[in-house]
Amino acid sequence: xxxxxxxxxxxxxxxxxxxxxxxxxxxxxxxxxxxxxxxxxxxxxxxxxxxxxxxxxxxxxxxxxxxxxxxxxxxxxxxxxxxxxxxxxxxxxxxxxxxxxxxxxxxxxxxxxxxxxxxxxxxxxxxxxxxxxxxxxxxxxxxxxxxxxxxxxxxxxxxxxxxxxxxxxxxxxxxxxxxxxxxxxxxxxxxxxxxxxxxxxxxxxxxxxxxxxxxxxxxxxxxxxxxxxxxxxxxxxxxxxxxxxxxxxxxxxxxxxxxx
Numbered sequence: 001x002x003x004x005x006x007x008x009x010x011x012x013x014x015x016x017x018x019x020x021x022x023x024x025x026x027x028x029x030x031x032x033x034x035x036x037x038x039x040x041x042x043x044x045x046x047x048x049x050x051x052x053x054x055x056x057x058x059x060x061x062x063x064x065x066x067x068x069x070x071x072x073x074x075x076x077x078x079x080x081x082x083x084x085x086x087x088x089x090x091x092x093x094x095x096x097x098x099x100x101x102x103x104x105x106x107x108x109x110x111x112x113x114x115x116x117x118x119x120x121x122x123x124x125x126x127x128x129x130x131x132x133x134x135x136x137x138x139x140x141x142x143x144x145x146x147x148x149x150x151x152x153x154x155x156x157x158x159x160x161x162x163x164x165x166x167x168x169x170x171x172x173x174x175x176x177x178x179x180x181x182x183x184x185x186x187x188x189x190x191x192x193x194x195x196x197x198x199x200x201x202x203x204x205x206x207x208x209x210x211x212x213x214x215x216x217x218x219x220x221x222x223x224x225x226x227x228x229x230x231x232x233x234x235x236x237x238x239x240x241x242x243x244x245x246x247x248x249x250x251x252x253x254x255x256x257x258x259x260x
Contacts, residue, residue: 039072094141100136102231106166123157127140127147196228205252
């Protein structure tokens with residue numbers, strides 16, 4: 001059944017916690033950060049001890065010196081080693097920067113993803129996120145393509161996407177749609193997903209309907225187009241969408257790409 005979760009006046013709406021586990025990249029990055037924080041904490045403590053400990057023996061001086069140097073060196077080596085390991089084991093052969101634009105429509109209304117907050121200015125994970133620009137960003141090392149499937153993106157931003165079911169967080173409320181829910185006109189809707197892709201050799205763009213949108217991995221392009229234009233729609237069932245992302249519209253108007 002279609003459900004809307006409203007924020008009560010004076011209260012902040014609570015978004016669902018993503019059930020997705022951490023990726024290998026996130027775990028290793030977290031361990032590296034923890035190691036650096038511990039090493040920094042130890043170093044600061046020992047530096048302060050050095051300042052206030054006036055009468056130090058030679059052994060005490062060596063203890064303090066090694067106590068400061070060793071943790072920092074070990075943390076730095078772990079950070080460097082983990083970076084090399086991730087690059088060697090990644091399916092992309094190192095860091096990537098992929099983009100795809102997206103639109104989400106429900107019963108004829110376009111939905112806008114919740115705005116990012118904080119210094120990082122993103123919604124999602126460090127590798128898989130959005131910056132308030134209606135654009136999927138894959139930035140960093142991808143150790144498994146399953147980590148950057150479209151369903152994972154929706155999970156990381158506080159929603160959910162699978163065949164026949166959509167949860168989507170906005171600034172106002174959390175929308176949830178499931179196949180068969182009624183739109184405002186009284187007609188049952190169906191969740192559908194389409195992708196506009198580019199054939200660079202032919203100078204054309206075309207669309208495909210995704211049967212399992214949660215498993216889709218965006219095309220490996222940094223610029224849109226040729227990066228994908230993803231259209232998620234809940235409404236009357238159809239084989240094609242008339243919706244198109246703005247940068248594809250501009251490319252078509254400038255005759256840089258032709259519609260196939």
